[in-house]
Amino acid sequence: MSNFGRIASLRPPVAINLAERSAASSCGDCGARHHGMCDALSDEELIFLSGAAQHLSLPAGKLFMEEGEPAQYFYNVNSGTVRLFKALPDGRRQITGFAGPGHFIGLAGEMNMISAEAMEPVRLCRFSRAGLRSMLTEFPALERKLLDVAMHEIVLGQQQMLLLGRKTALERISSFLLSWAQRQEICGPGKLPRPHARLSLPLSRTDLADYLGLTIETVSRSLSHLKKQGLIEIPSIHEIVLLRPQALADIAEAAG
């Protein structure tokens, strides 16, 4: 709201130079500055925060958090996309969500309850768990923000349970396309994208399958089916045009 100004004039007592440099180079102009956690903080708070963070750059494919390992850190995504997943010993995998700029990773418990992997080159802020605790005490606004984010996470989880437990393959794909459009802010929450809206889809078919509880073959067939029906177009593997969003919505919610 009022946080667009430069940070120069507001100074915390300690570690200023390092923190300020860090904040200037990595926080103030960060892609996530007005998303998620950081959006809940003022510029001066951010400078302080920045001192507690380590800034990491990871290559695509990097597994940086693994289910069952001791939980040492928590992360805030700056840029790129991360997949969160659980796996069974025989290799079956369920992606439980995707984390983009401003999203948190690794808040729960003494152990990591989930694995996290960069899908593209990713930049992250990393905090120690102890650091998180003191941050929460230091900045109560942060706690409120975290609670909001967690609530939203729960809602998304419930929607996904409905999808995984009760929807058919075609319904899953249709639901996914619409929710992904919302995620990309192509349309407002609860609204349909306009006809012919173009979606960029950084996921592989394997990711899609593991997110929707299907196989890649079924994903492929379902997409082909929607294409044949004239509801979507697939100009390239990572792009989908939603020709008739309303028709997709009808399938997604089994209306009519």
Added chain:
Amino acid sequence: MSNFGRIASLRPPVAINLAERSAASSCGDCGARHHGMCDALSDEELIFLSGAAQHLSLPAGKLFMEEGEPAQYFYNVNSGTVRLFKALPDGRRQITGFAGPGHFIGLAGEMNMISAEAMEPVRLCRFSRAGLRSMLTEFPALERKLLDVAMHEIVLGQQQMLLLGRKTALERISSFLLSWAQRQEICGPGKLPRPHARLSLPLSRTDLADYLGLTIETVSRSLSHLKKQGLIEIPSIHEIVLLRPQALADIAEAAG
């Protein structure tokens, strides 16, 4: 700097006697006094809190929160069990979780994102959403507690997504039985119950099916199968004896 303290205190000087009486009769000796939200508060805080709450008793089967309705209240369960679910227009239903003593219901958004129904006779504390906001400002410990609870909720949701997206019917049933044992505190978190542990199962087969993303027939068949294999016993519809928990765990996590 932050909005901490901006919401005016609603401490009503006159209503204290009423509140105190209410706390004594309904909070201090409440079944949920040392669970969930209430466990985060001191006795005197609880007295205050009690003034903001309405105490409700609902019969089994009562639908008291409906997906899509404006979110007016939030609830804290005192006794009994509540099922939370989402449904599709054609009647398909997915139960996303169960709320027992100390659990919260209805924290997210302007609309209810989920429906809630009493499974047995249930006692609840009901708060207005405005009341919740002021409570959070008044008792920061509450916010921390809520965050903890929300985190746990997210972890459970992720486990359920793995179950719904990737496990077979037999694996789902086995997983469920073990997680239900943990819920009933028959064994510590992450531990197996002892052989021959007895589980009380207030759910109908329909609830079980809608929770596990199966049909009642498949639930029934899977239970029969486990019985035939000698892994469980079913002395009555609402009781199950876990004869060989380790074998169940092997199935649940597809080990071996």
Added chain:
DNA sequence: CGTGACATTGACTAGTATCAACCAAAGTGG
């Protein structure tokens, strides 16, 4: 131009849903 990774399409199979019969326990009413 060949190679390898990823995606699509086809043929067949398996696991779960569906449809239907049967069963047991718990009311309900004459």
Added chain:
DNA sequence: CCACTTTGGTTGATACTAGTCAATGTCACG
């Protein structure tokens, strides 16, 4: 008190969705 109904659960036969296995296609890259 006992037939009758209702409700919820189990078991069986069959159908169908999605999974598996395999061949083919496409595209990026050396």
